[in-house]
Amino acid sequence: MERIPLTTRGYARLREELHNLLRVERPAIIAAIDEARSHGDLKENAEYHSAKEKQGFIEGRIAELENKLARVDVIDISKLSGSKALLGATVTMVDTDTDKEVTYVLVGPDEANIEDNLLSTTSPIGRALLGKEAGDEVKVQAPGGQRVYEIEKVSFIDLK
Numbered sequence: 001m002e003r004i005p006l007t008t009r010g011y012a013r014l015r016e017e018l019h020n021l022l023r024v025e026r027p028a029i030i031a032a033i034d035e036a037r038s039h040g041d042l043k044e045n046a047e048y049h050s051a052k053e054k055q056g057f058i059e060g061r062i063a064e065l066e067n068k069l070a071r072v073d074v075i076d077i078s079k080l081s082g083s084k085a086l087l088g089a090t091v092t093m094v095d096t097d098t099d100k101e102v103t104y105v106l107v108g109p110d111e112a113n114i115e116d117n118l119l120s121t122t123s124p125i126g127r128a129l130l131g132k133e134a135g136d137e138v139k140v141q142a143p144g145g146q147r148v149y150e151i152e153k154v155s156f157i158d159l160k
Contacts, residue, residue, distance in 0.1 A: 003073045005087050005121075010111030011074045018065040021058055029055045068110060080156040085129045087121050092153040093129075093138070101152070106130070125149075 006014070029051055036048035077088040085091050085106060092103045104119035106129060112120035119126045128138045129151070138149045 001071055004068055004071050004110060005073050005075055005108040006111055007075050007077055007088055007105075007107055010107060011069075011072055013111065014065055014069055014072075018062065018069065021062050021065070025058050026062070029058055077156055082156070083133045083154055085132050085151070085154050088156060090153075090155045090157055091129055091132075091151060093149040093151045096137075096148045096150055104129075 032051040033048065033055060036042075036045055036051050039045055039047065042048050075088045080086075080088050087106050087108065089106050090103060091106060092101065094101050102117070104117050104125075106121050106126055107118045109120045109122045112118050112123065119129075121127065121130060124142070125138075125140050128140045132138055132151055132154075134151050134153050136151050138151060140147045140149065
């Protein structure tokens with residue numbers, strides 16, 4: 001069984017989502033199904049069919065989260081150190097063409113969110129950064145062509 005790497009923050013988010021689905025969403029959809037059943041003929045009852053569809057989604061997501069959480073390897077960023085980029089590292093780099101500076105936290109695929117600067121280690125940029133240090137140049141093939149970045153800093157601070 002393949003282990004899933006998650007930071008402590010990513011683990012907490014998945015646990016919170018599972019808790020919400022089990023304690024809030026599941027009871028609410030069960031009540032909605034009961035209410036829709038009370039309206040009579042189920043064949044032509046759009047509320048009932050919609051609620052059943054939503055229930056299927058919720059139950060599927062619960063099963064997916066329980067499976068993932070059973071296989072998690074939690075990475076505590078506060079206990080990491082070193083100079084090489086790896087899962088949990090905060091990497092600051094500069095695009096050599098535009099001089100634009102960006103900072104990413106390297107995370108597992110289940111918690112990646114580019115808007116929050118959480119970059120998956122399985123993404124093209126994430127894979128290219130793994131094992132690199134400050135001063136290294138990283139070449140990444142992007143849809144618009146090859147991009148070159150220079151790593152300015154690798155640290156292990158949680159950006160929360």
